[in-house]
Amino acid sequence: MMIKILICALAFVLVTSDLSSAECNEYWISYERPHPRPNPRPRPNPQPRPQPRPHPEPQPEDPQPEPKPSVSHSKDVCRLSTCQGKPNTECLFRDYTPSANCGRVMTVGLSMEEKKAIVDLHNELRMKVARGEELRGAPGPQPAATNMQMLEWDEELAQTAQKWASQCIFQHDQCRDLPRFQVGQNLAWRGNTSKQGFSQITAEILVKDWYDEVQYYNRNSVHYFNSLYGAGGQTGHYTQLVWAKTNRIGCGAIRNYQGGYYKFTLACNYGPAGNFMNRPVYSTR
Secondary structure, eight states: OEEEEEEEEEEEEBSSSOEEEEEEEEEEEESSSOOOOOOOOOOSSOOOOOOOOOOOOOOOOSOOOOOOOOOOOOGGGGGOGGGTTOOOHHHHOSSOOOOGGGOEEEEESOOHHHHHHHHHHHHHHHHHHHTTOOOOSTTOOOOOOSSOOOOEEOHHHHHHHHHHHTTTOOSOOSOOOBTTBOOEEEEEEEEESSHHHHTTOOHHHHHHHHHGGGGGOOGGGGGSOOOSBOSSSBOHHHHHHTOTTOOEEEEEEEEEEETTEEEEEEEEEEESOOOBTTSOSSOOO
16 A cells, blocks of 8 residues: 655754755655655755645544643743844743644644653764764765763753644744753654554654764764755754754654644754854764
8 A cells, every 4th residue: 555755854053044944755655665765956945845735634533632831931031142032932832732733633742752762862873973883974984973972851942842843833943042052953744644654653763864864964074064965965954963062952742634644743952052053063083
């Protein structure tokens, strides 16, 4: 049986003004042997492909999720100079209530098991790079790192990430910084026209999608970050994922039916932020 899936990802780079790029790849797969993701060509301002004609909206089967209370914040977070006058997501939304953009919502948030799996996978992949065991690249292999830090879950980052994920807007929020540091962000979603196929989409799959951008990454670029793209595709998700000085992560998620797809959207916020222009991704000596 054949089904259609759509994979999208969005990377964030910190410069004097926010820049981001998005890519969506649409193709047919079978349940048993999914096709590999095609290698997209780098484009200056890529646009997502138009979505196919929506299927009829499914009838609600489960109760809508209850909004979760927000952790209180100092008003200082709403007046951070690093936001450069832009609204902070933490101050824009009271709780995790899904917006009208989301269509039919199935679940909001991540379980404790999913949170642990996200942190564990990030650290596993970061240590793989740190040990010099990543052989892929354009060219590869990737050099070993001498200053790679372990990531820990951060509930404050997760709260802001969840507030943004609940808006079902596939673009970066304008500001998510905290008083203690600036915050980076990775976004991704996978969609499936089949509910059976949708049930197989996990947060780990989306994290691996980010990491797999290493195949386009020039091993020499770790000394001097200057682009979201490598030879053949995006690399900005990968560089944030392995940014050595990042040591906190918090993520939010939403599962919904929208535009003919069952969707799983994952938003991860990172602190201190990575992807700073003209800075090293990590040290090699």
